[in-house]
Amino acid sequence: MVARSLRDASGRRSILDRLGVLTPAHARLWGRMEPVQLLPHLASGLRLALGEKRVEGVLPGPIHGTIMRWLGIYLLPWPKGKIQAPPGAFSTPSLGWERDRQIVVELIERFAVTPPGRLGGIHPAFGRMGPRDWDVLQYKHLDHHLRQFGV
Numbered sequence: 001m002v003a004r005s006l007r008d009a010s011g012r013r014s015i016l017d018r019l020g021v022l023t024p025a026h027a028r029l030w031g032r033m034e035p036v037q038l039l040p041h042l043a044s045g046l047r048l049a050l051g052e053k054r055v056e057g058v059l060p061g062p063i064h065g066t067i068m069r070w071l072g073i074y075l076l077p078w079p080k081g082k083i084q085a086p087p088g089a090f091s092t093p094s095l096g097w098e099r100d101r102q103i104v105v106e107l108i109e110r111f112a113v114t115p116p117g118r119l120g121g122i123h124p125a126f127g128r129m130g131p132r133d134w135d136v137l138q139y140k141h142l143d144h145h146l147r148q149f150g151v
Contacts, residue, residue, distance in 0.1 A: 019142075022038075026151060040095075043107055
């Protein structure tokens with residue numbers, strides 16, 4: 001099975017279409033995230049991938065990071081409500097629903113055209129990441145949270 005990605009036009013279109021129907025009235029189906037936190041959280045993840053944001057904390061060692069990266073990005077489904085976001089993952093303030101959505105859309109479009117070598121290098125849970133890792137992870141992260149809110 002080929003992993004979906006944001007650089008693939010159909011994968012990106014799927015995410016953008018789902019973002020387009022998402023409203024603040026969509027209730028979460030699992031977890032603790034409030035709707036107002038969702039879009040800024042997604043923007044933070046995209047900024048991390050674009051190398052515009054850094055997350056503090058202890059980075060995993062090369063072996064642990066490699067194993068966790070492979071399992072978390074390519075192999076295992078993400079459990080609903082069981083993954084703890086790293087510190088700072090919810091520190092981006094909301095600028096209002098429509099502006100937050102616009103920012104996420106702009107970041108997705110920018111991610112899709114960013115040269116692979118310019119993507120962020122280090123992830124707080126997975127360590128050093130390659131361009132394909134970032135691409136698939138961002139699709140999976142967006143998909144996971146859109147499902148969390150029933151979209």
